[in-house]
Amino acid sequence: MPRCELTGKGPTVAHKVSHSNIKTKTIKHPNIQQKKLFSATLGKLVSLKLASSTIKTIEHNGGLDSFILKQPIQNLSLRARKVRTQLLRKLRGKSPTTRPGEGTEQGAQQ
Numbered sequence: 001m002p003r004c005e006l007t008g009k010g011p012t013v014a015h016k017v018s019h020s021n022i023k024t025k026t027i028k029h030p031n032i033q034q035k036k037l038f039s040a041t042l043g044k045l046v047s048l049k050l051a052s053s054t055i056k057t058i059e060h061n062g063g064l065d066s067f068i069l070k071q072p073i074q075n076l077s078l079r080a081r082k083v084r085t086q087l088l089r090k091l092r093g094k095s096p097t098t099r100p101g102e103g104t105e106q107g108a109q110q
Contacts, residue, residue, distance in 0.1 A: 002032040004051040005077035006058075006068065037064045039083070041090050046083050 003010040009030045015023040031052040036045040040063060050058075058067045068076070068084050076084060 002029055002049070003077075004030060004032060004054050005048045005080045006050060006071055006075065007054050008075040009051045009054065039064050039087070041065045041087050042083075048080060048083075 001011050011027050011029050014026055014028050016026045017023055032049050033052060033055070034047065035050050035055060036047045037050075037058070038044075039046050042065075046064065058064055061067045061070070065087055068080065068087060071080075071084075073081065073084070
C-alpha cells in the first residue's frame, strides 16, 4: 500500500453510504507522488515518495531540511531517516571550532 515517507500518511477505511443508507466499505488512498526535492544543506536532490498534501506543507514550512528536522522520527521511513541523519551530521560539521571573535575581522580589530 502506498504511504508517505515523511508523514506516514497511508490508506484509510471509510464507508460509502447510498441513498437507502446501505454502507459499503471503501479504501481511500492518499495521492502519493515520487518527487525529487532539493536539500539546501546537503546541496543535492533527494528522491522521496510523498503525499501531495505533504509537498504543500514542506513548501509552507520553508523547505525540505526544516520539515524533516521537525518531524517525529517514528513517522519517517528508512530512506527519510537516512536523509535526516545526513542533515544532522552536516549541520554538526558546520559548528564553529574557534571561539567567538577569533579568526574574524572583529577579532583582529580588538
